[in-house]
Amino acid sequence: MLIPERDESRALSRFPIALVTLIVANILVFLAELSLGDSFVTRYSMKPAEIVHGVHLETLFTSMFLHANILHIAGNMLYLWVFGDELEANYLGSTRFVVFYLVCGLAASTLQIAVNPASTVPNLGASGAIAACSARSWSSSRATGSWSPFWSRFGSGNGASRPWC
Numbered sequence: 001m002l003i004p005e006r007d008e009s010r011a012l013s014r015f016p017i018a019l020v021t022l023i024v025a026n027i028l029v030f031l032a033e034l035s036l037g038d039s040f041v042t043r044y045s046m047k048p049a050e051i052v053h054g055v056h057l058e059t060l061f062t063s064m065f066l067h068a069n070i071l072h073i074a075g076n077m078l079y080l081w082v083f084g085d086e087l088e089a090n091y092l093g094s095t096r097f098v099v100f101y102l103v104c105g106l107a108a109s110t111l112q113i114a115v116n117p118a119s120t121v122p123n124l125g126a127s128g129a130i131a132a133c134s135a136r137s138w139s140s141s142r143a144t145g146s147w148s149p150f151w152s153r154f155g156s157g158n159g160a161s162r163p164w165c
Contacts, residue, residue, distance in 0.1 A: 045122030066124035104132030
């Protein structure tokens with residue numbers, strides 16, 4: 001797993017309230033998972049076979065807020081913060097950011113269903129939505145020249161800060 005070394009983004013034009021709300025919602029649902037157990041996770045995880053048969057369609061959304069363990073949620077929330085703050089505050093605004101996040105999470109679930117529609121394996125996590133935030137953040141920042149990928153420093157010869165994994 002790669003861990004961001006730093007965020008070289010521009011200053012935020014406003015506080016990313018929708019992002020903070022999403023992170024808090026994910027944490028609250030994770031705490032509910034811990035207290036309610038596996039039956040809660042099994043019920044609210046997305047299972048492609050159920051979606052194909054029109055059962056538990058709400059899990060397309062609920063599964064985006066479930067996480068397998070502390071490392072899963074910690075990693076997802078770290079990356080959501082790193083890539084989402086500037087995306088919401090400087091590019092999309094709160095409403096469009098939430099819509100973008102949810103639509104991309106749905107797109108990730110749709111792709112999972114397309115790959116294996118008969119699967120009964122529970123799918124959970126916000127990784128698809130966060131990957132989309134990462135890609136959108138990267139494309140927005142590249143356009144303004146404010147993003148420097150960590151691999152751009154490899155071979156720079158100056159021995160300056162290197163990314164860590």
